[in-house]
Amino acid sequence: MKVMIVGCGRVGWRLASDFTDRGHEVSVIDIRPSSFRRLPENFPGKTILGTGIDEDVLRSGNIQDADVFIAVTEEDNTNIMSAQIARNIFHVDRVILRIYDPVRAEIYRGLGLTVVCPTTTVAGLIEEEVLFANGSESHARSRS
Amino acid sequence: MYVIVVGGGKVGYYLTKTLVNEGYEVFLIERNPVKCHIYAERFGAIVMQGDGAEAATLEAAGAGRADVVIAVTGDDEDNLVICQMAKEKFRVGRSIARVNNPKNEELFRKLGIDVTVSQTNVILSIIEQQIPERPFVHLLALRHADIAIVEAKVSAESPVVDQPIQRIEFPPDVIVSAILRDGGVVIPTGQTVILEGDEVIAVTKREREAELRHLLVD
Numbered sequence: 006m007k008v009m010i011v012g013c014g015r016v017g018w019r020l021a022s023d024f025t026d027r028g029h030e031v032s033v034i035d036i037r038p039s040s041f042r043r044l045p046e047n048f049p050g051k052t053i054l055g056t057g058i059d060e061d062v063l064r065s066g067n068i069q070d071a072d073v074f075i076a077v078t079e080e081d082n083t084n085i086m087s088a089q090i091a092r093n094i095f096h097v098d099r100v101i102l103r104i105y106d107p108v109r110a111e112i113y114r115g116l117g118l119t120v121v122c123p124t125t126t127v128a129g130l131i132e133e134e135v136l137f138a139n140g141s142e143s144h145a146r147s148r149s
Numbered sequence: 150m151y152v153i154v155v156g157g158g159k160v161g162y163y164l165t166k167t168l169v170n171e172g173y174e175v176f177l178i179e180r181n182p183v184k185c186h187i188y189a190e191r192f193g194a195i196v197m198q199g200d201g202a203e204a205a206t207l208e209a210a211g212a213g214r215a216d217v218v219i220a221v222t223g224d225d226e227d228n229l230v231i232c233q234m235a236k237e238k239f240r241v242g243r244s245i246a247r248v249n250n251p252k253n254e255e256l257f258r259k260l261g262i263d264v265t266v267s268q269t270n271v272i273l274s275i276i277e278q279q280i281p282e283r284p285f286v287h288l289l290a291l292r293h294a295d296i297a298i299v300e301a302k303v304s305a306e307s308p309v310v311d312q313p314i315q316r317i318e319f320p321p322d323v324i325v326s327a328i329l330r331d332g333g334v335v336i337p338t339g340q341t342v343i344l345e346g347d348e349v350i351a352v353t354k355r356e357r358e359a360e361l362r363h364l365l366v367d
Contacts, residue, residue, distance in 0.1 A: 058226050060252055082202055085233075086226040093259050108204040109230070112237050 006030070009071040009097075011057030011087050012078030013040040016103065020075060025050050032066035035078075057087035060094060068095045076102040081109055088118055150174065153215045153241075155201030155231050156222035157184050160247060164221060165192065176210050202230045204238055212239035221247040229253075232262045284366045287358070288350070295355050298326075301365040303347045309365060315339030322354035323361055 006029045010017050013035035021033045021044060031050035034057050035041065041052045055062035057076060068074065074091035076084035081104045088102040101119045104110040110122035150173055154165050157179030168175045169192065177192065178201040179185050185198040199206035201220065212218065218235035220228035225248060232244035248254050248267040257265045277286050284302040303310060309317045314325060314337055328335040329348035335341060343349070353361055 058253075059250065060256075080226070082224070082226040082230040086229050089229075089260055090256060094256060106203065108238070109202070109234070112204075112234060116233075116237065 006072045007067070007070050008032075008073045008075065009063070009066055009068055009091075010034070011074075011076045011084070013043065013052075014077065014079060015043075016077045017075075018043040020077070021048070021050055032071075034062060034066060056083070058083055058090065060090060063087070063090065063095065068097065071095075071097050073097070073099045073101070076100075081106050085109065085113060085118075088113075092118070150216045151211070151214060152176070152217045152219065153178065153207070153210050153212060153235075155179075155218065155220045156228075156247075157181070157188055157196075158221065158223055160221040162188065164219065165195075169195070176215075178206060178210055202227055202234060204234060207231075207234060207239060212241060215239070215241050217241070217243045217245065219245040219247075223249060225249050225253050229257060229260065229262070232257075233260065236261060285362045296352065297355050297358060298350065298352055299358060299361065300329075301349050301351070301362065303343055303345055303349060303365050304367070305345045306367070307345075307365050309343045310345045311342060313340050313342050317343070317364075319364065320353075320357045320360040322357050324352045326350050326352055 034053045074097040076088045084102040091097040188196040220231035228246040235241040245264040251267040251269040286300045289298040327350040
């Protein structure tokens with residue numbers, strides 16, 4: 006698979022390493038050169054310095070050949086715009102993006118994008134942990 | 150008419166000021182609290198501090214009853230999301246976005262933004278029109294970019310010289326709307342004869358521009 010990742014933060018870096026370990030072809034884009042320091046020294050993928058909302062930058066990473074496009078910068082709006090460029094201009098098969106704001110996540114899901122919303126996911130996991138992991142005891146306590 | 154302006158930079162500020170003076174009901178959303186404070190002193194209670202891409206901010210600004218939302222921040226990604234939120238969540242009838250990277254105009258239109266304004270493209274087209282020696286000038290692209298108004302200076306070599314319009318085989322989807330000749334304007338009929346040096350203004354589908362240029366100019 007050819008995978009393009011926009012945003013080399015903790016998540017982008019992790020994905021880039023995992024996908025290359027599995028033998029996939031990866032390009033990572035980030036606007037800060039320092040972000041690439043997280044990558045292992047022998048990282049076999051391609052790193053591109055620039056913004057993920059610029060068609061020319063995306064093209065320099067061969068977005069037209071990508072099977073998967075992942076937008077995981079820290080900025081919701083940047084992820085939203087770059088994901089829509091990938092889908093509507095370059096017609097990438099699978100486009101996945103992160104949106105922290107649950108309201109925006111819902112809207113763009115409605116527009117057909119594959120959205121991961123860490124806010125609701127993490128809150129849900131924590132709630133589950135608090136309310137159910139200790140069984141009936143914590144349940145009883147929470148009710149009293 | 151109720152207009153919400155998002156982004157209180159120079160564009161947003163003067164836009165708000167002008168719209169208020171023209172009697173529109175206007176609301177300005179700006180992220181920077183210091184700017185908001187200054188604007189509130191000038192405009193009164195029509196300024197709010199907040200992130201215009203947040204649904205809660207738009208809601209508080211009354212986006213539900215807005216006729217137009219105009220996003221003029223310095224960041225294209227924010228302008229895009231502000232307009233899409235206004236349309237998708239609040240069903241605002243018209244969204245206008247400022248586009249900083251001129252390449253984004255096409256993308257924004259594809260994504261349903263009603264009007265895009267690119268300062269770079271506006272200035273470029275003014276420069277084009279002011280350079281006298283250019284024989285074929287793109288005057289205006291109309292909405293959704295498939296129709297344009299162009300101006301072409303008819304060259305001596307063109308086969309249309311000394312022909313009446315009805316006998317000229319123009320490309321399909323082209324209409325000659327006016328001819329500028331000797332400082333005056335001729336609104337042509339089928340009998341109007343085209344002369345060398347005429348400046349022909351035509352409405353054309355974008356994909357016919359090249360054929361039209363070839364016919365009149367080359």
